Amino acid sequence: MARLARLDLNASELDGFRNDLDAILTYMEKLNEVDTRGVGVTVHTQAVTAHLRADELKESQPLQDVLANAPHHKNGSIVVPKVLE
Amino acid sequence: MLETARRYRRDGISPVKTVRDLLSAIEVEPYNAFISYDEEGALLVAEKAERAIEKGSEEPLLGLPIAVKDNICTKDLPTTCASNILADFAPTYDAYVIERLKVRGAVIIGKTNLDEFAMGSTTTTSCKGPTKNPWDITRTPGGSSGGSAAAVAAGLCAGALGSDTGGSVRMPASFCGITGLKPTYGTVSRYGLVAFASSLDQIGPMTRTARDAAVLFDAIRGHDPQDSTSLVEGYAPLSLNGHDLTGVRIGVPRAFFGEGLAHDVERSVRYAQGVFEELGATIVEVELPHLAYGVAVYYIICTAEASSNLARYDGVRYGYRAGAATLIDTYLNTRTQGFNAEVKRRIMLGTYVLSAGYYDQYYRKASQVRSLIVKDFAGAFEHCDMLLGPTTPCTAFGLGEMLDDPLSLYLLDIYTIPANLAGLPAISIPCGFGDTGLPCGLQLMAPALREDLLLGASIAFQDVTNFHQVRP
Numbered sequence: 001m002a003r004l005a006r007l008d009l010n011a012s013e014l015d016g017f018r019n020d021l022d023a024i025l026t027y028m029e030k031l032n033e034v035d036t037r038g039v040g041v042t043v044h045t046q047a048v049t050a051h052l053r054a055d056e057l058k059e060s061q062p063l064q065d066v067l068a069n070a071p072h073h074k075n076g077s078i079v080v081p082k083v084l085e
Numbered sequence: 086m087l088e089t090a091r092r093y094r095r096d097g098i099s100p101v102k103t104v105r106d107l108l109s110a111i112e113v114e115p116y117n118a119f120i121s122y123d124e125e126g127a128l129l130v131a132e133k134a135e136r137a138i139e140k141g142s143e144e145p146l147l148g149l150p151i152a153v154k155d156n157i158c159t160k161d162l163p164t165t166c167a168s169n170i171l172a173d174f175a176p177t178y179d180a181y182v183i184e185r186l187k188v189r190g191a192v193i194i195g196k197t198n199l200d201e202f203a204m205g206s207t208t209t210t211s212c213k214g215p216t217k218n219p220w221d222i223t224r225t226p227g228g229s230s231g232g233s234a235a236a237v238a239a240g241l242c243a244g245a246l247g248s249d250t251g252g253s254v255r256m257p258a259s260f261c262g263i264t265g266l267k268p269t270y271g272t273v274s275r276y277g278l279v280a281f282a283s284s285l286d287q288i289g290p291m292t293r294t295a296r297d298a299a300v301l302f303d304a305i306r307g308h309d310p311q312d313s314t315s316l317v318e319g320y321a322p323l324s325l326n327g328h329d330l331t332g333v334r335i336g337v338p339r340a341f342f343g344e345g346l347a348h349d350v351e352r353s354v355r356y357a358q359g360v361f362e363e364l365g366a367t368i369v370e371v372e373l374p375h376l377a378y379g380v381a382v383y384y385i386i387c388t389a390e391a392s393s394n395l396a397r398y399d400g401v402r403y404g405y406r407a408g409a410a411t412l413i414d415t416y417l418n419t420r421t422q423g424f425n426a427e428v429k430r431r432i433m434l435g436t437y438v439l440s441a442g443y444y445d446q447y448y449r450k451a452s453q454v455r456s457l458i459v460k461d462f463a464g465a466f467e468h469c470d471m472l473l474g475p476t477t478p479c480t481a482f483g484l485g486e487m488l489d490d491p492l493s494l495y496l497l498d499i500y501t502i503p504a505n506l507a508g509l510p511a512i513s514i515p516c517g518f519g520d521t522g523l524p525c526g527l528q529l530m531a532p533a534l535r536e537d538l539l540l541g542a543s544i545a546f547q548d549v550t551n552f553h554q555v556r557p
Contacts, residue, residue: 007420
């Protein structure tokens with residue numbers, strides 16, 4: 001699970017989280033008391049649908065400004081370790 | 086805020102001097118309420134405001150020093166979310182709410198401390214160290230907007246912005262004896278608010294009085310095409326007069342006064358209930374049958390959304406990057422070193438409840454019970470205009486307490502979570518003091534878009550009480 005979340009936890013962290021998550025998930029089991037047969041899901045509290053904007057060409061943020069936050073960049077691109085050998 | 090605006094005009098107090106004095110106070114403040122501030126920028130805006138006021142401008146926000154939670158983007162100024170992973174991050178744009186404040190001439194006096202990525206109820210999970218409660222520096226200010234709450238309570242700003250996903254504006258407002266409003270989902274744009282749980286997050290005002298909250302809320306709400314969940318509404322300006330409560334029905338959910346509520350908090354809330362009755366309101370008992378499931382629903386939904394939202398912190402485009410030979414190890418090392426324990430715990434929980442084998446059992450089930458909670462409110466509002474109850478089960482506790490017990494901390498959100506799950510507006514106002522002299526908070530909730538009712542009732546309450554005027 002940690003690997004899936006892209007976290008590298010050591011043994012003592014894993015133990016601690018296991019205990020915490022056990023307690024929390026056990027608490028969450030109280031939802032099983034609720035009869036939800038035929039109940040729809042709520043993923044959003046708004047009755048309206050998302051507003052779409054017109055598909056217009058607009059200026060984006062200046063590349064140099066955006067790159068200023070990148071940990072490593074070169075020639076206008078962000079640099080990361082090699083993905084393919 | 087209104088008091089500061091009056092002093093600028095009636096007493097000829099200088100905005101520049103006010104801002105300079107506050108910046109000096111912030112530099113040495115003992116609460117660790119602030120993470121950063123921009124002296125030069127703040128003074129520049131204050132000077133402009135001073136000139137405009139001299140020319141007779143009546144714009145109420147001109148020159149008012151506003152503190153901003155450090156998960157709200159400010160152009161070219163650090164926005165850290167109190168996380169090492171964003172330690173050196175300076176956004177290239179202002180959040181919508183910051184644009185709104187700047188247009189009105191307000192001064193961004195500084196960025197305030199929070200639980201890392203707003204995940205917590207104590208402001209102790211911050212990588213910048215805990216914020217202390219101005220009423221008693223051995224205690225927590227609550228969280229996650231604890232820095233903003235402490236700054237307002239200590240008089241280090243005229244007002245502040247916080248964000249509220251499960252109570253993060255109202256809970257610290259309650260612990261610090263101030264007013265905090267969680268608006269209807271969609272009334273305040275989330276553009277530039279660093280995402281925690283996108284279906285729950287809202288930015289809200291934190292102020293000394295309900296009138297100030299109305300002024301600040303008026304300034305930051307409005308439709309923003311940059312947030313696809315921003316409601317298309319034309320808002321009428323809010324009245325600063327107290328709402329006439331004659332004949333207004335206030336519902337008191339029995340479940341809000343059950344096991345776990347400290348007797349001193351209950352006493353204060355019941356006193357406030359009596360004040361509302363004297364003001365002409367009718368108290369009716371209502372039921373919220375699924376309230377007891379709110380915490381379980383919330384911590385499934387918010388961690389699920391958080392695990393997805395925080396996937397963007399991979400060390401590639403911005404923020405901290407840990408060195409590694411491969412891209413996958415870059416992700417792993419960056420996130421492992423960049424996040425602290427509570428954020429990791431929630432990412433793990435969210436990853437678990439969304440994983441293929443458990444999705445139906447947790448996430449789907451929670452989303453169904455969320456529907457029942459939404460229905461509970463609709464049912465309750467057939468019998469009343471507003472709901473009343475405590476904001477928190479207890480007053481502020483010691484800084485180190487409960488830190489090793491995440492579940493107990495989660496349960497502190499029991500009264501605040503339902504408004505987020507249902508997208509409803511809710512406000513916390515001071516309603517008395519507990520056995521140890523610490524502030525108690527009263528929560529009012531209303532149907533969607535009825536902030537006018539919440540603020541009007543709060544103003545009426547504050548016109549006949551003085552809890553909001555007592556200072557630490």
